Amino acid sequence: MEPPKRRRTNTRARLLEGALEVFAERGFHGASVEDICDRAGFTRGAFYSNFGSKDELVIALFQATTDRLIEQISALLPELANEPVTLLDAVLGLLDEAAPDQRRWHLISTEFTLHALRSPDAARALNEQREAFRSRLTHLVEEIAETNGLEFSVPPEQFVRLVIALHEGARSQSLLEPRKVPAGSLEQTFLPVVLEAVTR
Template sequence: MHTRANLLDAAFAVFAAKGFGRVSIEEVCEAAGYSRGAFYSNFGSLDELFFALYRQRADLIAEQVSAALASDGPGLDVPAAVERVTEVLLLDRDWLLVKTDFLVHAARDPEVARTLLEHRARLRRAIADRLARARGHTALPAVLGDTEEAAHAVVAAYDGVTTQLLLDRDAAGARLWLGQLLTALLTDGSTRQ
């Protein structure tokens, strides 16, 4: 397990620096200080390692969001929940570079796309479940439709802000913008953080 974790850490650094399509198994092994044999005893291919890395980080984000949304009672204090979510979300530029590589890879490969869609569905489910539990206590703007549509909108807002973060490299600004955008999206827009 230690070898696998070291390979994942090394791969993350190499993928972030060079891009997924420009990395070889040898480069990952060299960065981790392991042989190809150690690589193949943990992963069948570079794609498998990439999926494992993506899954590891994506699961962390889903857990962070779920935990941040779990602290309210039956109602949902949208500005407070948004603030908690934006504080814990992984807005690491290197992760966003790797995530973007995965997205581009998925756009070209239906099998990879299924993996990405499964993660995004888990994330949306966590958000939609929390919004559904708040129904009756906290109203969503009618334009969002149901909680599933609201969850899609939240993930789309996150995607937009993180894409901008890749370009301007302002993590503090990205957290602020994401908070303002989500608060406006999930309320009538008059509630400010």
């Protein structure tokens, strides 16, 4: 018999995957808890034993995605820490691989961000999750800079914010105009230039 902790972990994972599919198809507001449960094969009771609301579930999706990204970047450090530009390319590749489907993830993250702009509670939860992610990513950036004897002329967190902003904006353009703006092309062109400009 499956241990309770593992069973709970598996239930959460299936609910998250089901939510990804339903949100992408019907939108955050168009998808109901029942829709998510039906897709995942669970009851409302299973949902509410793991998540207090759809908002909480989406924050868990953000958390799972960023946790996986941080783990992957950390794994790259021993091999690439002395090559910051190469590492930057690798990180950008991971940003595109962190979510299973970039179009699906972009739909969900954009819609929830709009929801958060209208809901103080959702904004608070999303800001907390994003701040935690930026903090962990900033720590990695500082570690890379120290290894390479580099010093930032701007706060490293501001550089991280720029990386995220450029990536998110470029992803939107790439999804709309894939031929004119291939995925990752803007980041690969401009971030090395920015990195050189803000370090010495």
